[in-house]
Amino acid sequence: MDNNEKLQKLLRLKNYERPGDEYFENFLGALKQRQREDALRQSALGRLKERVVEWYRDLGSLRWAVPAGSSAALLAGFWAVGGSSLTQNEPASANLQKNGSETRMFELRIPRTEDDTIKNPSFPPQGPVMPTNFGGFREL
């Protein structure tokens, strides 16, 4: 028997170094007692925190994805809430102004009085007219 075999045989004997059956019979009771005590000591918040930490630890290689995903979800949430509240609360003109678009409103003046005719001698048109694209008439 070489030294390595002797060593292995010696080490195998260490397996006998264990407490008697009584210890293992009592172990389960002691474990439950300890769990009860721990449960009483810990607040609900503490237990939640512990579970979250354990869940996070058990994620392994996916652990990095949690902060990234949370940030993305948070950003998306802000965008969705911010965007929807803007469209709900602000008038359409505000959006248009923010976008830089401007719509000019022109007052359509139709001569109703005699003075208007004098001020604008071409109205009503004297000669032949043709319709324009804008719904009016143009003198030819």
Place this chain on the structure above:
Amino acid sequence: MNAKLGKPDPDFDLVCRAQKGDTKAFDELVVHYSPKLYGLIYHMTSNREDTNDVLQEVFAKAYRSIRQFKAKSTFYTWIYSIATNMTLNFLKKRKRRQGMSLDDLDSAIANDKEFIELTSKSDPVKEAYLAELQIKLNEAMQTLSDNHRAVVTMFDIQGIPHTEIAKILGVTEGTVRSRLHYAHQLLQSQLGDFWK
């Protein structure tokens, strides 16, 4: 359900029941695994009180995490991984105890046929020899690093095969063999006088 190995997990039914909240099923798992895990932790910590504390923590953690067990490995590998990691973490935190008292030999070892056969050839004063052997071996074990002691405990003392140890520790089989080879060399040099 089959684990990745393709071998059926003998604890599958108990684990399923425990995952559904059956505390008696979990109790059965505790009763079944506590002697084995006790051996693992004890031979790594060399202290009975510490062993008791760590063992309780291991099962408490297993109880809290049992729903996260996805049967990718056997329950045996899973709980051994928890126990090994928790013990290694514990050892990191614990200061090396100066003049740590080594536990006495269990009476069973003195009556072991194999043990008597091995020791009677070397020394007629059996009792003294047994005590000396125990102390020397424990001292030699303490000179190993935590990782090397873990491998020796699992392979030499508990008889777990290389492949299983590799899964438990999350290292390659080659790493397990290499650690074992190095640890054996170191132990042999420590026990040099004993062989003569």
